Amino acid sequence: MSLLNIIHYPDKRLHTVAKPVVAVDARIQKLVADMAQTMYAAPGIGLAATQVDVHEQVIVIDISETRSDLRVFINPQILKAEGSSVHEEGCLSVPGIYDRVTRAERITVSALNAEGETFTLDADELLAVCIQHEMDHLKGKVFVEYLSPLKQTRIRNKLKKHLRETM
Numbered sequence: 017m018s019l020l021n022i023i024h025y026p027d028k029r030l031h032t033v034a035k036p037v038v039a040v041d042a043r044i045q046k047l048v049a050d051m052a053q054t055m056y057a058a059p060g061i062g063l064a065a066t067q068v069d070v071h072e073q074v075i076v077i078d079i080s081e082t083r084s085d086l087r088v089f090i091n092p093q094i095l096k097a098e099g100s101s102v103h104e105e106g107c108l109s110v111p112g113i114y115d116r117v118t119r120a121e122r123i124t125v126s127a128l129n130a131e132g133e134t135f136t137l138d139a140d141e142l143l144a145v146c147i148q149h150e151m152d153h154l155k156g157k158v159f160v161e162y163l164s165p166l167k168q169t170r171i172r173n174k175l176k177k178h179l180r181e182t183m
């Protein structure tokens with residue numbers, strides 16, 4: 017396994033739309049393993065392939081306290097979305113920025129797992145938020161795009177300054 021480089025907003029590559037995975041083969045399984053290791057090391061609770069500059073529909077999530085419940089979503093699709101709720105979100109691609117986003121409260125998602133098997137999952141609370149956040153990445157969307165234009169400008173300027181200071 018290897019750690020992957022996470023790209024940071026406002027990098028334009030974060031706006032790439034991911035393509036469906038054609039076959040869950042050894043290459044995709046290595047990507048899943050590397051993404052999981054990268055997410056745990058960060059540390060974060062979710063990571064989309066877009067964030068490591070791979071533009072295929074792969075997501076890893078682990079919202080457990082013990083970091084022992086890895087969930088893999090390949091080619092995810094939302095079958096049903098109900099209600100709405102507001103949560104404070106952050107993102108490994110937008111370090112140090114947290115803000116409130118409104119999303120569906122409950123979702124039903126279907127996807128392939130790391131073995132290439134189809135599964136369907138009902139999710140609510142943090143898991144539902146996380147799945148929707150990561151699926152947005154696959155569509156080229158970063159959570160700050162839900163915020164006001166003024167906030168987005170402030171965040172871009174802050175992260176550009178941060179980038180200069182850490183180079």
Ligand code: NI
Nearest residue numbers: 106107108109
């Ligand atoms: Ni994110």
